[in-house]
Amino acid sequence: MKSKLGFKHGLRDGVPxxxxxxxxxxxxxxxxxxxxxxxxxxxxxxxxNLTSAGxxxxxxxxxxxxxxxxxxxxxxxxxxxxxxMSLSLSQKLDKSFTLFHRFTTxxxxxxxxxxxxxxxxxxxSRSYMYxxxxxxxxxxxxxxxxxxxxGEILPEAVKNALxxxxxxxxxxxxIPPAKKNSGVLTxxxxxxxxxxxxxxxxxxxxxxxxxxxxxxAVAASVLxxxxxxxxxxxxxxxx
Amino acid sequence: xxxxxxxxxxxxxxxxxxxxxxxxxxxRKKITSKFVKSFLFYVPYAVLGAMTxxxxxxxxxxxxxxxxxxxxxxxxxxxxKSLLTVAIAACAAAFAVSMIC
Numbered sequence: 001m002k003s004k005l006g007f008k009h010g011l012r013d014g015v016p017x018x019x020x021x022x023x024x025x026x027x028x029x030x031x032x033x034x035x036x037x038x039x040x041x042x043x044x045x046x047x048x049n050l051t052s053a054g055x056x057x058x059x060x061x062x063x064x065x066x067x068x069x070x071x072x073x074x075x076x077x078x079x080x081x082x083x084x085m086s087l088s089l090s091q092k093l094d095k096s097f098t099l100f101h102r103f104t105t106x107x108x109x110x111x112x113x114x115x116x117x118x119x120x121x122x123x124x125s126r127s128y129m130y131x132x133x134x135x136x137x138x139x140x141x142x143x144x145x146x147x148x149x150x151g152e153i154l155p156e157a158v159k160n161a162l163x164x165x166x167x168x169x170x171x172x173x174x175i176p177p178a179k180k181n182s183g184v185l186t187x188x189x190x191x192x193x194x195x196x197x198x199x200x201x202x203x204x205x206x207x208x209x210x211x212x213x214x215x216x217a218v219a220a221s222v223l224x225x226x227x228x229x230x231x232x233x234x235x236x237x238x239x
Numbered sequence: 240x241x242x243x244x245x246x247x248x249x250x251x252x253x254x255x256x257x258x259x260x261x262x263x264x265x266x267r268k269k270i271t272s273k274f275v276k277s278f279l280f281y282v283p284y285a286v287l288g289a290m291t292x293x294x295x296x297x298x299x300x301x302x303x304x305x306x307x308x309x310x311x312x313x314x315x316x317x318x319x320k321s322l323l324t325v326a327i328a329a330c331a332a333a334f335a336v337s338m339i340c
Contacts, residue, residue, distance in 0.1 A: 016323035023330070041244050048252035058251045068242065068250045075254040081286050082255070086262040088279035091270055099264065106260040111290065115283045116322075161334035163298040164308040168322075168329030170287045171295075171309070175316035177284070187281040191288035199293050216289035217282055224285070225277035 005124060010131025017112045018135030020169045022143035023162040028055060029147025030159075035063040039148040046144035050110055050137060052166070053213075054078045080214050085114040094123040101126045108133030112166075115173045183228030191220035299333050303340055308333035 025046055032042035037059075049055050057074050086109050090102075097105070105126060113136055117124055178185040194216040198204045207215070270276055299305040308329035315325045 016321060016326065019323060020326050037244065041248070045248050045251070048248060049255055051255055054251065054255055058247070062242070062244065062247045065242065068246060071247055071250045072254045075251050076258065079255050079258050081282075082259045083262050084279070084282045085286075086259050087266055088282055090263040090266050091276070091279065093263070102263045102267075103260060106263045107256060109259045109263075111283075111286060115287060118280075118283050157334060157337045160299040160301065161304065161308070161330045161337065163300070164295070164305060164312075164329045164333050165326045167291050167295040167298055168308065168312040168326035170291045171312040171329075172316040172320065172322045172325035174284055174287050174291075175313065176319045179317065183277075183281065184284050188284045188288035191285040192292040195289035196293050213286060213289050217285040220285035220288070221278045221281040224281035225274050228277070229273050230277040230280045 005120065005122065005128040007127040007131035010128040011134060012131075013116050014113070014132045014135035016169065017116065017132075018137075018139030020112065020165045021136050021139035022146075023165040024052060025140045025143030026147035026154075027159065027163065028052070028059075029144040029149070031056070031147075032059055032144070033148045035059050037062070037148070039145065042148040043141060043145040047137070047141040050108070050140055051079060051082075077214070081111075081217060082109050082114075084217065085109050085111075085118075089114060089117060092118065092120070092123050093129075094125050096126040097129075101129075105129045105133065108137065110136065112136065112169060112173070115170075119173065119177065183224050183230070186228060187220045187224035190223055191216045194219055299337070301337060301340070304333040304337045307336040 028046065029039075029042050032045065033039065037045070045055060045058070049058070054075050057078055058071060061071050061074060086106055089109065093102070108129065113132055117129065117132060120128075174184075174188050178188050195212060198207055198212045198215065204212075270279070295309050296302050296305045299308065311332040312325050312329040315328050320328075
């Protein structure tokens with residue numbers, strides 16, 4: 001199957017991610033201003049980082065006057081999952097990805113962009129990837145700006161409900177393939193159980209949320225790879 | 240704030256970018272190991288599963304409204320509705336329950 005997905009298709013796939021980011025980053029904008037950042041600082045921070053958990057942690061380090069080394073280490077631990085995603089995605093990129101385009105598109109690797117790109121049944125082109133990145137970048141940066149500039153206006157109940165948007169998206173990405181593929185179902189369920197153990201068992205209290213995601217993801221994915229190895233490349237990657 | 244805000248942002252952005260960029264630039268060959276390929280295939284589902292539960296239940300500041308949104312999201316996702324539909328319906332359900340409670 002060589003169905004070529006172009007810029008427009010990517011753009012369309014990116015709209016729900018962009019809207020989800022808009023609502024989530026709105027909250028981040030409110031938070032950033034609350035920690036003493038200017039509207040401009042908050043907006044630049046979101047534009048250049050494009051990540052949720054890392055930015056929230058970064059904000060608290062900035063607010064508490066942490067060192068630059070602490071900042072780098074925190075980002076490394078929390079965002080290490082992107083290295084796994086980047087590696088995984090590198091296997092799906094078609095020949096249009098020259099080195100230059102790998103440098104530019106890798107900026108757009110987030111949980112959701114990755115999940116959508118990885119979920120495509122065919123290899124992906126660079127135009128598709130640029131299309132897919134655009135709305136999320138606009139949504140994330142724009143939402144931060146709006147939240148920082150105008151957060152006070154929205155009623156509390158609306159702000160709270162918007163906190164669910166990003167998780168609704170996660171759920172919509174995982175459940176359809178989990179229905180059809182027992183490997184995906186087992187891996188997702190294992191990761192959830194591990195994540196609950198790390199969250200609720202007091203022994204693991206000092207494991208950060210970023211590191212917890214790494215532990216759960218690696219353990220569950222290893223289990224999946226051992227028990228439900230993916231059928232050989234020709235059938236599976238459908239390229 | 241004791242450091243320079245722009246240096247903080249630059250350190251954050253550079254670290255995060257390197258994490259994203261290095262693997263895709265360094266690994267340009269197709270991986271042939273069945274184990275590694277399978278592992279990488281499962282990573283996104285594991286990451287999203289771990290990031291969603293239990294955090295989703297604390298995302299609205301009220302476990303009841305979050306649970307309502309979660310249940311609606313699961314049902315709609317099971318029916319294979321689009322990402323946007325599921326996300327909006329989950330927020331709407333949480334909002335509706337917060338109005339009742």
